[in-house]
Amino acid sequence: MRIHSSLQKRRLAYLPRLPEILRSLTRLVPLFEAENHENELPLPVVQLFSKTIDQQLLRFVEGENKTHRPLNVGVVFSGGQASGGHNVISGLFDALKLLNPESKVFGFLNGPAGIINNQSMEITAEILKNFRNLGGFDLIGSGRTKIESPDQFQAALKAVQGLHLDGLLIIGGDDSNTNAAFLAEYFLAKGCKTCVVGIPKTIDGDLKNESIEVSFGFDTACKTFSQTIGSILTDCLSAKKYYFFIKLMGRSASHITLECALQTHPNLTFIGEEIAAQQKTLKDIVRQITDMICLRAEKKKNYGVILIPEGLIEFIPEVKTLIQELNTLLASSLPHLKEIEARPKASDKIEYIIKKLSIPSQECFSLLTQDIQLQLLMGRDPHGNVQVAKIETERLLIALVSQALAQRKKTGTYVGNFSAQPLFYGYEGRSCLPSNFDSQYCYALGHVAALLVNAKLTGYMSCVTDLSLPVEQWGIGATPLIKMMGMEERNGELKPVIQKSLVNLQGKPFAIFSQERDKWILEDLYCDPGPIQFFGARDETDQIPLTLEYEYSRHTHLSFSHTS
């Protein structure tokens, strides 16, 4: 049960703006773009998805007016929270009711496990009115269970047939939408009428491609982190005594870190993809931070802010190799994880595993602090990934930089004082009140999902495009889930998965960042964007992410002025 604050009450009453085209909802029909992507896809994808391989990209256009039958549609939240999820459900609900007031929406409880265990609830207007435009996934809960075994697929089939579902919306990231593609194929093979539709959700911003401009939740998370980073920058400038090492969520890709750097202008920002491209070692990174601290100390500046993407550690080539070796060793089917768990002493765990690594990985592992060594040995997530959110890279860097500075002090090349504060921002950005952008984007995504189910289209992801234009001019369509697939190693095996998008080092947002960042090292050109605005002028309330703006507009430099 939630107690609504007065701001939440005002948000419940907020009416998201809709793209103009959705105003003719009852008259919209799909228009397919003839194209053959079979040749571009890896062979296992073509073979595994024989029933959905021929799907075409589509958009919706006004067409013949039809009568609409009542539809039953199930929804599930899969994976980490992202602001705007409740608006996907609101958009779906409102669109379905408009198409036919007899339509019903069912929510599967606590993630995909709710499908397997057939636990659901009907979402009525009365229930939904307490969740519109609010953050979190608490209406029905979320979870990370993966539907993968034959029994689980069968259980899912039974659950959707039991509720006579015409559609099932999977609101998730790359892994969850990969699951959606498999479910769509499976349901078709079993002659089941339930259409599976994916919704691009993740604060990480890595579910992004030709058809998906951004995943929902990214904007709210980045604005929330940028607000806090902005406050830290001002605090830093006031007390002038700390170096803040701020790790930002985002799993592998550094999209969040890039967006926050563009919003706030910290002294130093690492972008994982650049580290990988430049083949930087952990020592190089430590040296880069240490050099900056020494330079600033010469100017009597013993403070500053450093942004570190959550996935940095995985991009450092020697650490990446180490993680890959550990992943293979610790894949749940193998006995090493059990051996490690059985040893109570940290040093015994480390001693056991280190002998199993290659010589370069042994060297790399030995460079890390014991805390980080243990964090790298922890269990994997259900998809076999290292849980990077749990690796305290910010503390590792502080420890290594402290050692390096102590060395430099001895040689007289560093004269300052180093006092560091580790911070990690992640969970606080996932369930907060969605920005207007996310509220509107999600509401539209839900509408498009309703149109897809109404048109009996399965294995598609709902798409809303042209997001840098005013909401009224946004476009709507859908892209086949399999079109986004590639092959990746999971739990030690090559599997078809929807590709994660990494920061494009040739793209405009990164170019603008690299053009500006050198100035930020010594000059304190800090920018404090303040909290998300919900009421007031549209240029303050409806701002889109800067990376999105730079990618799709003509900007060649930062779009707001510095405070100096």
Ligand code: FBP
């Ligand atoms: P999704 O990919 O499911 O959207 O989750 C993203 C994320 O918030 C990552 O940024 C983070 O690494 C991870 O979830 C944390 O997972 P958990 O919620 O299980 O701690």
